[in-house]
Amino acid sequence: MSRDEGTAPGRRLLVVADSDSYAKWGAALAGRVAGAWDTEFALLASPVLPSARQLDAALAGSGFVPAEVRTIELDALLAELAADPPDAVLLALRGPLVRVVAGRIAGLPNRPVLVSGFPGLTIPAEPKAVVYRELVDLVVLHSRREVREFRANAAALDVGVRFGLATLPFLAAVPPSAWVGPERDELVFAAQAKVPAGFEDRVRLLGMLARAARAHPDHRVVLKVRARPGEAQTHAEEFDLGELVAAPPPELLAMTGGELPANLVVRDGPMAGHLESAAALVTVSSTAVLEAIAVGVPVLLLDDFGIGPKQINTVFEGSGLFGGAADLVAGRWREPAPGWLGDNYFHGEEHDDWEAELARLVDARARAPLPAPVRRHNLVGGALRRAYERKRMLGDYDRTPAGAVAMVVALPARWLLRRVRRVRAAVTRSAPCAPRGA
Template sequence: MPASATKSLRIAVLADSDTRWKWGALTANRIAPDASDVRLDGYLLRGRSTPTARQLDEVGVRADSLGEVTAVEFLRVMARESYDIVVLALVGGGVQAVLHGLRNIWADRRQRPVVVTGYVGVVYEKLADGLLLRHGADLVLANSRQDADRFRDVYEGVGADASSVTEVALPFLGGAPRTAEHDPYTVVFAAQPSVPENRRDRTYLLDRLIGHARLHPGREVLLKLRSRPGEHTTHIEELPYQKLAERAGLPPNLRLVYGHMGEVLDRTDLLVTVSSTAALESLHRRIPTVVLTDLGVREALGNHHFVGSGCLASWDQLDAGHTPSPDPEWVERQGVAAGAGTYEAAFDAARARITKLLDRPGGLPPLTPYYTSTTAPGYLPGILARHHLGPDGAPLPGAPAADRQPGPVRQIVRRAARGAYRHGVQRVAPVIRRMGEL
């Protein structure tokens, strides 16, 4: 049936963390062709970053169904269920493994879903590696014109088909633009789980935030945190700011906040970060935004992505009252702070491409990832094996059955094991690392 005549669409989103679930679910709603009804089924890949109920509630994105799966369990669901669109909101290796698994289970199917993948935010590291691991999806979404150009260059540079690259925008941009200062004037530091990663640098940033709050007692200063201790998001956080703050002692006008970033931005007058995607959300809403240079402008920090933005500044400059002015051309290339109506149209190309694929006579051809046993015989098997898949994408012997749900005891053990892992990451590993430095 042509997509234009479809009464409803079924979309599956597979995500491996809270931030990727947010990106995947919102993207699914943005790219869905016009239809009278959309059913969204969420699948959370079981692992160290599987979001907790609190994290899912904080994201605020609702699905018609939501449950945990392994990669093999997800593939077995895809073998028996009929979807129109499948969104893979995973780390690169996970995308590659699932693409090969889907290719295997859909080998004899005449009609298959459109497969979509992409990135949660700023792409500042492992560009070639991450892109080639995502190659093979029908659409590889780029969040800006700059990213779309870079993605095509990588694919064409290795002789891979670049037609899947589709320019869109970050799906979670929105909210009312800032038009006037709030009372009190509010400064928000958007923390990141893994940038910077060492205690010295994280302590330095917290000390400077505390110093700014004390220097400007009339301002409200907020430390916006992504997760609570014991939770994981896309990246591992070994040194949570909460624990550093307990030892430092905070002035009365500085406090820690959680919750939806958009709600925090509703009351923000100045957004400060090292390289968080929150900077793009802030710029989209015309909020003065600072990307810190205190620790250098370095690829390891990700703030090199903002070279030319007009947003680079230090705490010394902020303490002295500096307010940045973003470069309009740079901002426009990032797909943020666009003119009236243009953000809403940013997903038109993706919707048109999906409609065309759904209407394709005879269905879609098999998925064709760039990495195969011929192009990457020393790399691909390890990626597949981590998800219990063989070289051909088929489940290895002993893979868990999708219809065998864990009992209460196994669920308790699984939660305990995940808690032990997080305890090891956040408490034991730093101690061992410090001992090694003695």
């Protein structure tokens, strides 16, 4: 099925996505090349499939519509690719699932060019992110800094994958609008599943939002969530902020005088829609910061929970966007430091080169079949490990006997390995320091 029936037959691109955030990224990136490619969008059956509502939000503005999107299981996908391979497949999937799917496609005759990437912030660049994608041909990144760091990791790992630069596709492609005005009456908080992580910190965060709501009675403080109860997300959320607002725990009520202010509300839907009425965007860490900058909405990045890799906010060091709870209550919003922008996501679309890299790979495939990529890392376990990886990522959608056996064998072994590592680390921490010069 073509994304655009008016597109002349030519190069074919298949987007395969799993979770809501990867579906949003894959659709938006493919939408950037729709005029030059005949594109199709499919969801790979997995435990994190987006709901109909999430899919509708993910596709908003991309040109794809939910009615054109089909869900397909891995074996059926492989059969289709073997029978009629497109020129390229964009694997808009979580890293471990990229590894599983790319490993299966790699052995197909005349395999397509394999492309992957990330839907959000990837600084600091983790070596394991390269390992997960070592079997693809091209990884799409969204800042000059990301390209530098990932290339360094790939060189250290001796992985030959190419990297291409692309403007983050769901950033507005229009000049920033003026953000002042009476119609901008919302303070939008972009929730993250992973930060802050613990129950106490998440209750503390909601207490901050409640104080801000009382301090700004003429604004709605919108807790913008990605999922409703029962819906899956890319990252599991242990203490759902929306549920904590709906049923406030005693700790939160103690902070807020026994009740939450009426102008603290929970909303979902596309972020772009919320930014249209936002006076400011607040978060601990979220790609929504970049969406806000792109349309001229001021930002406040809360640093009360720290700045570091666990908070996924080190990329914003030097941006001038950090502040604390007192700034939130006082309405002291931030504008980005100009010197930070060029190296971090706002390099200018004229510097994007991912389409040219993809074209070179497709041209090479037209001349001769592409070589099968070689798995170089995480080889211990062989076929059993690969079966375990597949079962872990596909869940009940993997019905292979090998997957069932792998789970029986691998889970106890994994638990034992982690226990050994914890004990070893504890012994190392408690060991007395050797005398100087020993």
